[in-house]
Amino acid sequence: MITELGHFALVLALAVAVVQTIIPLIGAHKGWPGWMAVAEPAATAQFLLVAFSFGALMWAFITDDFSLKLVVENSHTLKPMLYKVAGTWGNHEGSMLLWVLILSLFGATAAMFGGNLPPRLRARVLAVQASIGVAFYIFILFTSNPFLRLANPPLNGQGMNPLLQDPGLAFHPPFLYLGYVGLSMAFSFAVAALIEGRVDAAWARWVRPWTLAAWVFLTIGIAMGSWWSYYVLGWGGFWFWDPVENASLMPWLIAAALVHSAIVVEKREALKSWTVLLAILAFGFSLIGTFLVRSGVITSVHAFANDPRRGVYILAILGFFMGGSLTLYAARASAMAAKGVFSTVSRETALVMNNVLLAVSAFVVFIGTVWPLVAELVFNRKLSVGPPFFNLAFPPFLIAAALLIPLGSLMPWKRARLGQSLRPLRGVLVLAVAIGALVWAMQTGRTALGPVGAALGAWLVAGSAVDLLTRTGRGPISTRLARLTRLPRAEWGKATAHAGMGILIFGICGVMAWQVEDIRIAKIGESFPVGQFEVTLEGVHKAQGPNYEATIADMKVTQDGQTVALLHPDKRFYPVAQMPTTQAAIQRSVMRDIYLVVGDKQANGGYAVRSYIKPFADWMWAGALIMAFGGFLSLTDRRYRIAVGARKSAATPVAAE
Amino acid sequence: MMRRLALVVALGLTPMLAAPAHAVQPSEMLADPVLEARARDISAGLRCLVCRNESIDESDASLAHDLRVLVRQRLLAGDTNQQVVKYIVARYGEFVLLKPTTTGANLILWASGPAMFLAGLGLFALTLRRRKKGDPAQAKLTAEDEARLATILKE
Numbered sequence: 001m002i003t004e005l006g007h008f009a010l011v012l013a014l015a016v017a018v019v020q021t022i023i024p025l026i027g028a029h030k031g032w033p034g035w036m037a038v039a040e041p042a043a044t045a046q047f048l049l050v051a052f053s054f055g056a057l058m059w060a061f062i063t064d065d066f067s068l069k070l071v072v073e074n075s076h077t078l079k080p081m082l083y084k085v086a087g088t089w090g091n092h093e094g095s096m097l098l099w100v101l102i103l104s105l106f107g108a109t110a111a112m113f114g115g116n117l118p119p120r121l122r123a124r125v126l127a128v129q130a131s132i133g134v135a136f137y138i139f140i141l142f143t144s145n146p147f148l149r150l151a152n153p154p155l156n157g158q159g160m161n162p163l164l165q166d167p168g169l170a171f172h173p174p175f176l177y178l179g180y181v182g183l184s185m186a187f188s189f190a191v192a193a194l195i196e197g198r199v200d201a202a203w204a205r206w207v208r209p210w211t212l213a214a215w216v217f218l219t220i221g222i223a224m225g226s227w228w229s230y231y232v233l234g235w236g237g238f239w240f241w242d243p244v245e246n247a248s249l250m251p252w253l254i255a256a257a258l259v260h261s262a263i264v265v266e267k268r269e270a271l272k273s274w275t276v277l278l279a280i281l282a283f284g285f286s287l288i289g290t291f292l293v294r295s296g297v298i299t300s301v302h303a304f305a306n307d308p309r310r311g312v313y314i315l316a317i318l319g320f321f322m323g324g325s326l327t328l329y330a331a332r333a334s335a336m337a338a339k340g341v342f343s344t345v346s347r348e349t350a351l352v353m354n355n356v357l358l359a360v361s362a363f364v365v366f367i368g369t370v371w372p373l374v375a376e377l378v379f380n381r382k383l384s385v386g387p388p389f390f391n392l393a394f395p396p397f398l399i400a401a402a403l404l405i406p407l408g409s410l411m412p413w414k415r416a417r418l419g420q421s422l423r424p425l426r427g428v429l430v431l432a433v434a435i436g437a438l439v440w441a442m443q444t445g446r447t448a449l450g451p452v453g454a455a456l457g458a459w460l461v462a463g464s465a466v467d468l469l470t471r472t473g474r475g476p477i478s479t480r481l482a483r484l485t486r487l488p489r490a491e492w493g494k495a496t497a498h499a500g501m502g503i504l505i506f507g508i509c510g511v512m513a514w515q516v517e518d519i520r521i522a523k524i525g526e527s528f529p530v531g532q533f534e535v536t537l538e539g540v541h542k543a544q545g546p547n548y549e550a551t552i553a554d555m556k557v558t559q560d561g562q563t564v565a566l567l568h569p570d571k572r573f574y575p576v577a578q579m580p581t582t583q584a585a586i587q588r589s590v591m592r593d594i595y596l597v598v599g600d601k602q603a604n605g606g607y608a609v610r611s612y613i614k615p616f617a618d619w620m621w622a623g624a625l626i627m628a629f630g631g632f633l634s635l636t637d638r639r640y641r642i643a644v645g646a647r648k649s650a651a652t653p654v655a656a657e
Numbered sequence: 658m659m660r661r662l663a664l665v666v667a668l669g670l671t672p673m674l675a676a677p678a679h680a681v682q683p684s685e686m687l688a689d690p691v692l693e694a695r696a697r698d699i700s701a702g703l704r705c706l707v708c709r710n711e712s713i714d715e716s717d718a719s720l721a722h723d724l725r726v727l728v729r730q731r732l733l734a735g736d737t738n739q740q741v742v743k744y745i746v747a748r749y750g751e752f753v754l755l756k757p758t759t760t761g762a763n764l765i766l767w768a769s770g771p772a773m774f775l776a777g778l779g780l781f782a783l784t785l786r787r788r789k790k791g792d793p794a795q796a797k798l799t800a801e802d803e804a805r806l807a808t809i810l811k812e
Contacts (some may be wrong), residue, residue, distance in 0.1 A: 242710050361770075
């Protein structure tokens with residue numbers, strides 16, 4: 001019964017979305033306030049309906065309702081409760097329902113906080129947002145309906161892929177979707193502005209928080225996915241340039257560019273048409289990502305739900321929204337003349353360079369991802385594009401962007417002098433070069449990656465600190481430090497995010513340059529050296545998990561006779577799925593991770609054992625989280641809170657009556 | 658050839674996730690650490706044909722195992738790294754190369770990033786110049802305005 005209600009709610013949500021697309025658009029065109037006002041209650045109703053529908057599906061998973069096809073295919077009574085809940089979105093149909101849930105959530109939020117938007121713009125934004133909803137409701141109802149029943153329900157389900165039964169992965173899709181779908185807001189604002197034919201500072205002030213929030217969520221989502229693959233795949237890889245990963249990286253890069261170019265629109269009323277284009281492209285890449293993941297057109301490690309019919313439909317959605325918005329863009333972009341002028345050396349130029357570099361790096365990822373497809377269809381060549389390509393073609397642009405960050409953030413608007421902007425950075429430059437040289441001298445190996453990473457990291461972190469300090473004006477250092485606390489949160493957010501970027505770069509370079517690996521067959525009681533440590537396989541025993549059987553190894557890690565860690569890597573077997581997984585045992589610390597994996601029992605009685613020392617591995621995720629925190633700090637800046645406050649004070653008299 | 662393609666396609670459409678990869682097995686490894694390091698290096702650049710976007714160094718598919726052993730056999734036979742790769746490509750096609758060649762149409766792939774960067778810079782420079790030129794023009798009065806101004810001044 002609840003399932004049918006959930007199904008019905010989804011159909012109703014489609015109907016509401018159709019109304020929300022058409023009525024406010026006509027209202028905004030004709031200037032009828034009543035018709036425009038339909039958008040807000042419709043957006044709220046849509047969200048409530050989808051939320052109910054989603055809740056109904058989750059209920060079916062929690063109560064093991066095996067009359068539902070989706071539950072049978074993806075769940076099992078023995079599965080822990082956390083994964084029954086997370087199982088709601090751990091499959092294609094459910095994840096698409098999560099997609100529209102978040103889409104309608106953003107629509108409802110925009111309706112709620114949109115009080116101080118011009119009514120016409122608000123009506124159009126919500127209408128565009130609803131039109132995306134219409135496309136995806138139809139997609140779900142006709143190609144991926146999660147509410148299909150079975151005539152003969154089985155006694156138990158088929159279980160969930162054991163690899164997905166992990167806390168890191170349970171919450172990775174919601175964050176990623178909050179990011180992907182959050183960019184739909186920027187898209188809706190862009191299309192509404194194109195219909196309106198006007199983009200100004202106020203518009204940018206509205207788009208920026210949505211984009212920033214989407215970017216923060218994407219950052220966290222990507223970091224979680226990378227974190228998961230680090231400990232679950234058994235050799236500590238963290239990024240594979242897999243099409244599905246690329247699908248999340250492209251919108252991330254474009255969103256980062258959009259966040260920066262919207263600043264220029266907000267402060268200087270320049271780069272307007274470029275910013276609108278970026279807003280369209282950012283969501284376009286989200287749709288491309290959805291298409292790549294859901295169609296399985298490019299075979300990938302992650303494509304656990306793919307179906308060509310769905311792919312064609314998503315391609316049609318992509319074609320409609322991108323074709324439509326880009327046509328509108330071509331017709332209207334010329335109307336958005338820039339007001340602010342700036343000279344060749346200025347912060348505007350630095351931000352344009354940032355945009356060019358980020359857009360190009362996104363493009364490189366894009367072409368590398370689709371190239372196998374293009375080569376096969378157009379040139380009849382069956383080939384692969386893998387990590388060696390991306391590792392060569394992608395980093396130069398990002399390194400260039402990283403080099404530019406401290407410099408650009410110190411430049412004044414309109415007109416700058418290169419020498420003047422460089423002056424406060426002289427110390428930072430010396431520090432970065434010195435650290436790079438020191439690392440070069442200290443390392444035993446031959447790689448330039450480590451020193452470069454250390455120097456870049458220092459350049460970014462120290463550069464961000466100097467950036468903050470120069471905002472405190474003149475005077476004795478104590479008063480300047482006191483002023484630091486009173487700087488706008490946006491300044492802190494910017495410096496934090498840039499420093500996080502430096503830490504991320506250093507972590508990636510560190511782990512890639514200085515990893516130590518040891519693969520061997522170890523007998524019980526055997527000790528062997530790994531880097532500066534001595535690892536001993538003390539014993540192996542079996543144990544029973546909630547829905548798996550485990551083979552657990554007891555391993556001791558010592559350094560100079562001192563015990564550093566007792567670790568228990570295990571190998572699991574899930575009888576329902578007939579699948580083995582490995583659980584690496586990791587002792588994390590600031591300077592290095594010790595990463596142990598136990599493999600199969602060998603013929604001669606020993607076990608295959610892999611040991612890794614991964615220097616600075618955790619700096620990668622710390623860096624990513626610091627970046628996300630920087631974005632969050634910037635979101636809490638006063639000028640956004642004031643916008644919300646203004647809406648509240650306007651609303652009080654009504655409430656008092 | 659066709660059977661292998663069919664296999665790749667079939668696997669590509671099967672709803673499953675790659676099993677945890679156990680990568681290179683201790684029993685496969687060569688005793689000579691220098692030779693083994695070279696083997697690892699080569700393996701990281703070769704694609705496991707039946708996997709999704711995994712190198713043979715990372716994959717635990719049996720085909721990846723066979724290829725790893727083959728690479729090591731060729732190295733023991735005294736091949737250079739290039740000769741080993743050539744040997745594998747001759748048997749399995751350029752599909753095995755994770756780093757695409759720079760021949761023919763692949764030049765587009767390799768050049769597109771730098772080309773787009775230069776195009777972006779050029780476009781930006783052009784816009785800047787046009788804007789600088791356009792600015793004084795905007796400030797100038799049209800002929801109609803001049804005429805009106807003249808009449809106003811006369812009065």
